[in-house]
Amino acid sequence: MIRLEHIGIAVKDLEDSNELFEKMLGRPHYKTEEVASEHVKTSFFKIGESKVELLEATAPESAIAKYVEKRGEGLHHIAFEVEDIYAEMERLRKEGFRLLNEEPKRGADNKLVCFVHPKSANGVLLELCQEIKPGQ
Ligand code: ZN
Numbered sequence: 409m410i411r412l413e414h415i416g417i418a419v420k421d422l423e424d425s426n427e428l429f430e431k432m433l434g435r436p437h438y439k440t441e442e443v444a445s446e447h448v449k450t451s452f453f454k455i456g457e458s459k460v461e462l463l464e465a466t467a468p469e470s471a472i473a474k475y476v477e478k479r480g481e482g483l484h485h486i487a488f489e490v491e492d493i494y495a496e497m498e499r500l501r502k503e504g505f506r507l508l509n510e511e512p513k514r515g516a517d518n519k520l521v522c523f524v525h526p527k528s529a530n531g532v533l534l535e536l537c538q539e540i541k542p543g544q
Contacts (some may be wrong), residue, residue, distance in 0.1 A: 409489070409490050409496070409535075410488070410489045410490060410491060411457060411458070411488070411489050412457075412458050412486065412487070412489075413458060413459065413487045413488060413489040413521065413537055414452070414458055414459035414460060414461045414487045415458070415459075415460055415461065415485075415487070416461045416463055416483075416484045416485040416486070416487060417460065417461065417462050417463065417481070417482065417483055417484055418463050418464075418472050418475045418476050418481055418482060418483075418484040419462050419463065419464050419476075419481050420476055420481055422440070422449050422450075422462055422464035422515070423463060425462050425464070425481075426440075426451050426462065429453055429460065429462065429499070430453075432544070433453050433455065433460070435453065435454075436453075437451040437452055437453050437462075437465065438453070438454055439451065439452050440452075441516045441517065442466065443514075443515060443516050444466075444473070445513070445514070446464060446470065446515070447449055447465060447466045447467040447469060447470035447472075447473070448453060448463045448464065448466060448470055448472050448492065448516075449464045449466055450462060450463050450464075450495075450516045450517075451462070452516075452517065453518040458516075459494060461487075461507055461516070461517075461542075463484060472484070484533060485523070485532075485533040485534065485535050486532055486533075486534060486535070487521075487534075487535035487536070487537050488534070488535070488536060488537070489537055489538065490536050490537070490538050491538070492538065493512045493520050493522060493536055493537070493538040494512070495520075496517065496522075496536050497512070497522050497536065500524060500536075505524050505525075505528045505529065506524065506525040506527065506528040507522055507523070507524055507525070508522070508523040508524065508525050509522055509523060512536075512538070515535075515537060517537075518539060518540050519537040519538060519540060520534055520536045520538045520540055521536065521538075522535070522536045523535050523536075532541060
């Protein structure tokens, strides 16, 4: 794993939270993006080499909707950037970690992503992400 890429925070209302985080972090978010396949709207703030990703559900079946309903708003996942997501998934599988998806999928921010089940990671939902290079 290369670095902490971002921290994902589940929110109820992206616009309200954008305002709150702009006040908190002292800078505006630099982009918003909808990931239709995951039923989420996201926005990103840059903090040095890392980012904060805010996530709002766009449909009741969204994992974010379920999370907010069960636990309320808050820290949802931690994402590490990797060089080769396929190799890293294989390595973690061999180490006994439970992956939530068999194949990497397209996430926000031009990334291939894979999630590691919190039950196999001390309660932390872990995201692996790799920048999608042209042709991938
Ligand atoms: Zn994320």
